[in-house]
Structures are given as C-alpha cells and as structure tokens.
Amino acid sequence: GDSVTQMEGPVTLSEEAFLTINCTYTATGYPSLFWYVQYPGEGLQLLLKATKADDKGSNKGFEATYRKETTSFHLEKGSVQVSDSAVYFCALSEGHTGFQKLVFGTGTRLLVSP
Amino acid sequence: EAGVAQSPRYKIIEKRQSVAFWCNPISGHATLYWYQQILGQGPKLLIQFQNNGVVDDSQLPKDRFSAERLKGVDSTLKIQPAKLEDSAVYLCASTRQGPISGANVLTFGAGSRLTVL
Secondary structure, eight states: OOEEOOOOOEEEETTTTTTEEEEEOEEEOEEEEEEEEOOOOOOOOEEEOSSSOOOEEEEEEEEEEOOOOBBBBOOESOOOOOOOOEEEEEEEEEOOTSOOOOEEOOOEEEEEEE | OOOOOOOOOOEEEEETTTTEEEEETTTOOOOEEEEOOOTTTEEEEEEEOOOOOEEOOOOOOTTTEEEEESSSSSSEEESOOOOOOGOEEEEEESEEEEOOOSSSOOOOOOOEEEEEO
C-alpha cells in the first residue's frame, strides 16, 4: 500500500537556523501531499499542502515542493523560532475506495533552542 | 467555526476493562475518521465514516474495537476488553467532502489519551 517515510528525529537547532525535514513517499496513483504539525498537548494542524507535481505549499514561513521525479516533499524553513518546536508529520492522501484518507509518516520532532 | 470535540481527554484503565471515546465533528462535515496514534508513531486510520455508513474499517481490530455514528453526526469508539498495547492517543478528524474531489483538509480534535495498566 501507499506509505510515507520521514527522517528520524529529534532535529535540534538553534533559533534562526535553516530547517529541512526530509519526506519521501510511495504511492500507486497521484496523491496529494501534506505537512501537519502537532504542538505539545494539541491536536494535529494542517501546515501546508500540495495537490500536484511541482506545486509548492507554503505557510508561516514553511515551504515544501511536490517532487514527482524524486517522490519527495521535503519541509523547509529559512529561520526557525523557538515557537516552531513541535512534531511534524508528512502525509499523503489516497483514495482507492473513492474516499480520501490520510496516510502518515512516523513524525519528526523539532527542538529549537534560544 | 467550532472545532472537532473529543472526550474524555485522558483515561486510565486496567487491562480487560472497557472504555469509550466520543467525538463531535465540525457541523456539516460528512466524513469522520478515527485514528490511533501510538507514542513515537504516526497516526494510523482505524475507521472512516461517510455520514452514518462505514467506508473503511480494514485496520480496526474488530474483536475488541467497535465504532458507530448512528445519526451521521457524532461518533463513539469503544474498546472492550482493552489490552496493554491499546495505550495510545485516539484522534478524531472530520472533513466536509464526499467522494474524492481534491485535497480536502482533515480537521483533527485534540485527542483522547488512553493508558492501559
């Protein structure tokens, strides 16, 4: 079945450092791709999405580009803040039954220190 | 708009006991999902409803887990009897969509954390 692979964490950075969290996927069709973020004690929140190849999703300074040729959707941010500390999940939507469902990666914890 | 409501937020039970979780999705959202998130892992889909019908329950351990959405609005997930490995956060999510029509966003509740001793 479809699957998502993320880099293992934790990723530890100093404030204002550049962030990359790698995500690759395996899918039989043409899924949409998502990044969700989970802050401590809170539910999953959509960070950004891309629906087709070469689309770039962006939000709150985070970006990710849907790369069909490398089956990747890496998350980047030019300058992280302490408030970005959270767990980040890459996900794809599949809909073999005709209804969309999300398949998640294992998550990558980001720790940003002042 | 109000978010996805879940209760209880925390539950501690002993193995072989039963537990139930409740979810109230966003008003008007036809599709409802229950995910299981074990510590250190990504969420795994347990069951998906479209209105009051089950779309996908292929990963639901049906010998102990059950779920219903009788009136196509709120939903209950039950575990009976619980095992140690059921310790996890149970996430409910909803979306407005019907059959696939693009990348519809799922909105998640804060989750119900279950500890089985």
